[in-house]
Amino acid sequence: MRYILSSAEMQQCDTNTMNRYGVPLAVLMERAALAAAEEIDARYPEHTVRVLLACGVGNNGGDGLAMARLLKLRGYTVTILFPGKEEKCSVEAARQLGIVRRYGIPVISDISGLSADGYDVIADALFGIGLSRDIGGIYEAVIRTLNDMQGWKLAVDIPSGISADHGGVMGAAFKADQTVTFGFAKTGQMLYPGAGYCGELIVKDIGIDAYSLFDIQPEVRVLELGDLSLLPARQADSNKGTYGKLLIFAGSYNMAGAAAFSARAAYRTGAGLVKVVTDVSNREIIQTLVPEAILAVYDGKTDMSDFAGEQVGWADAIVLGPGLGLSRQAEELVRCVLLKAKVPCLADADGLNILSGHRDWIADAKAELILTPHLGEMSRLSGKPADEIKENILTAARQFAKQYNVITVLKDARTVTALPDGRTFINTTGNHGMATAGSGDVLTGIIGALLGQKVPAGTAAPLGVMLHGMAGDAAAERVGKTSLTASDLTEGIPAVLSPDR
Numbered sequence: 426m427r428y429i430l431s432s433a434e435m436q437q438c439d440t441n442t443m444n445r446y447g448v449p450l451a452v453l454m455e456r457a458a459l460a461a462a463e464e465i466d467a468r469y470p471e472h473t474v475r476v477l478l479a480c481g482v483g484n485n486g487g488d489g490l491a492m493a494r495l496l497k498l499r500g501y502t503v504t505i506l507f508p509g510k511e512e513k514c515s516v517e518a519a520r521q522l523g524i525v526r527r528y529g530i531p532v533i534s535d536i537s538g539l540s541a542d543g544y545d546v547i548a549d550a551l552f553g554i555g556l557s558r559d560i561g562g563i564y565e566a567v568i569r570t571l572n573d574m575q576g577w578k579l580a581v582d583i584p585s586g587i588s589a590d591h592g593g594v595m596g597a598a599f600k601a602d603q604t605v606t607f608g609f610a611k612t613g614q615m616l617y618p619g620a621g622y623c624g625e626l627i628v629k630d631i632g633i634d635a636y637s638l639f640d641i642q643p644e645v646r647v648l649e650l651g652d653l654s655l656l657p658a659r660q661a662d663s664n665k666g667t668y669g670k671l672l673i674f675a676g677s678y679n680m681a682g683a684a685a686f687s688a689r690a691a692y693r694t695g696a697g698l699v700k701v702v703t704d705v706s707n708r709e710i711i712q713t714l715v716p717e718a719i720l721a722v723y724d725g726k727t728d729m730s731d732f733a734g735e736q737v738g739w740a741d742a743i744v745l746g747p748g749l750g751l752s753r754q755a756e757e758l759v760r761c762v763l764l765k766a767k768v769p770c771l772a773d774a775d776g777l778n779i780l781s782g783h784r785d786w787i788a789d790a791k792a793e794l795i796l797t798p799h800l801g802e803m804s805r806l807s808g809k810p811a812d813e814i815k816e817n818i819l820t821a822a823r824q825f826a827k828q829y830n831v832i833t834v835l836k837d838a839r840t841v842t843a844l845p846d847g848r849t850f851i852n853t854t855g856n857h858g859m860a861t862a863g864s865g866d867v868l869t870g871i872i873g874a875l876l877g878q879k880v881p882a883g884t885a886a887p888l889g890v891m892l893h894g895m896a897g898d899a900a901a902e903r904v905g906k907t908s909l910t911a912s913d914l915t916e917g918i919p920a921v922l923s924p925d926r
Contacts, residue, residue: 428643430609432554432589438637458491460629461581461605472500474545481551482509488581489550490521505532508567542575549599550581554589559596568597580604584622591817592619608633615851617838644847648891657878668697669877672740675747676703683748683866685714686911690870693918733761742769742876746776747866763790769876771795773869781805787829793882797834832886842887850887854894858901863911868893895921
């Protein structure tokens, strides 16, 4: 697990390193410049390429100016584009500007003479993580010109114009092939569109690390491969009851697919027993598609209050909603389950659509609750436009989790899992092939299986999201991204959980 910092947290780390440890800013700037220059060295070890460094007036620009000097000393042909006003330079940027001039490195300010193919490398050090307003005027023109140029593009710390906090484009943004950031990754580099503008993200050590945090307790984290150790251990002396009983309320009249995907994914994730509760019309197909599953059925005459009470007493964890439909009977089922269940519950799909019309039921739930909405479902739950949610997905998930005291798994290209206590996880696994029908049903089965195996809900949710993405990556290796289906996702789970990984 690694911390992801906001712009304010990173700036405080910088201050802590300088003021509490006494490391001079000039030292940090030189180390940042060296870290970025090393990436160009690694790509062009012959040192014969032409490099254009676009530098701003702040300390990010100072990093770029120091980098220009280091590259020149290694034999590169270096030109500096400096479109700003010198009198606005920070102290360190002004010092670095004087140094490069004494080394005779060309400094230009006019973009009109730049050739589209005149440079092999274009490096961006115009604006850093402290950018607080949209880019316009000459800097917007500079960024658009740089983006139109040929050559490999490198961003220093963060692509200029990308918000370090939410990943949005602030007027215009540099489109990098690679970004070298320092100390910690930033939130805006994890979320789209910022993640796309960063290209390959590399985090480099320049002397700002966990020692620099002091009282900072970052709330945003990313799970990594090593965190698969959080998965429940299998025991030699065990039975099917050891690995949990998962109850899945899913499927409506002649709509069995979602239930089958969730059940199969749960078994693939190690669940000991899975019971599917569904409409009687789905009996035969569920028994065919998932013969391992226990089955309980209801029809239009079933008293849902008594029926739900009988079922929830069996379970160690509950999944509620995939393919359930929006009938009055489905509404009553959701209400009764949430009122009666005392084990962790996950609501998805139609379970969420029903709750969007009965938000008070969320507060009335007796058990710990996980909600897994996509943007459209989140819009219905929160009453906010989907576009607004997507623009700041992190804040939307965190606010909802806190307001309703639920774990919120807000699904998107970079799924965000927010816990009521403020801890938040951004998932970086998975691929666009997973944008396919049934993918969310597989996720509910994965998280449900972990809950049934007694993994705490605050761990099961982000861990399940990571595992789901990894299964998607494994499946894409086998069938490709374009052809990937939900069935492939369930078959990707064993590849992730294999002891040979």
